[in-house]
Amino acid sequence: MYIDTHAHLYVPQFDDDLEATVQRARERGIIKILMPNVDLDTIGDMHRVEQEYPDICHSMMGLHPCSVSANFESVLIEIEKWLNQRYYLAIGEIGLDLYWDKTYYEQQVEVFKIQVGWAYDRQIPVVIHSRESIDEILAILEHLALPGLKGVFHCFTGSLEQAKRIIDLDFQMGIGGVVTFKNGGLDKVLSQIELKRIILETDAPYLAPNPYRGKRNESSYLAIIGQRVAEIYQLTETEIRQRTTENALALFSSLNQPKP
Secondary structure, three states: OEEEOOEOOOOHHHOOOHHHHHHHHHHOOEEEEEEOOOOHHHHHHHHHHHHHOOOOEEEOEOOOHHHOOOOHHHHHHHHHHHHHHOOOOOEEEEEOOOOOOOOOHHHHHHHHHHHHHHHHHHOOOEEEEOOOOHHHHHHHHHHHOOOOOOEEEOOOOOOHHHHHHHHHOOOEEEEOHHHHOOOOOHHHHHOOOOHHHEEEOOOEOOOOOOOOOOOOOOHHHHHHHHHHHHHHHOOOHHHHHHHHHHHHHHHOHHHHOOOO
């Protein structure tokens, strides 16, 4: 059994074949698909997918750093209203993004800190987007020093030094399709990290693993990622399935309970 800890099944790329996509995931042993939110516009579609597939799809709530703008305060008010209305398994997808546009960097930092505070107060994990910003996020979390805060650095592609700092914070690393890329470099880092520190994800519809690189990603491809991780750790795929699922269930502990 696998858990896809990060997939955006509610985006338009799945409008024509969502049911078939979910069925393929089930057939490949995917038992849970965790869906991070992006902004106010994605909430309705995310909830719709969760309602259609309540046994397998689970929602998070948060504001993506690429959606942060000058009016972030009003957006966060609406996000927090949702958090106060129902249960979400994590605050996400949150973080910093220094790849596309640095215009609202200071606002991204403020929004990130606010949402980390929400997670800490509610004792649920954070799911962190850290494109070109791992060191900046680590510095913030190390400074905040919130005891017991849990989370994952989604789509981790960092260095061994960064991985060690993440481990020191007692966070997980989300491993996706990049691990299958020929020159991705993740194999060299993972070979020096304990398996208990990673969880698996697809980030569907983005970052499809080889041999589907450049095409639409989907949750069923998690098995391909698992196969590559098994090679790196010199374990069977069955062991990778079991142990990464245990890791995901430990982080997202509410998955062990019926939905409220």
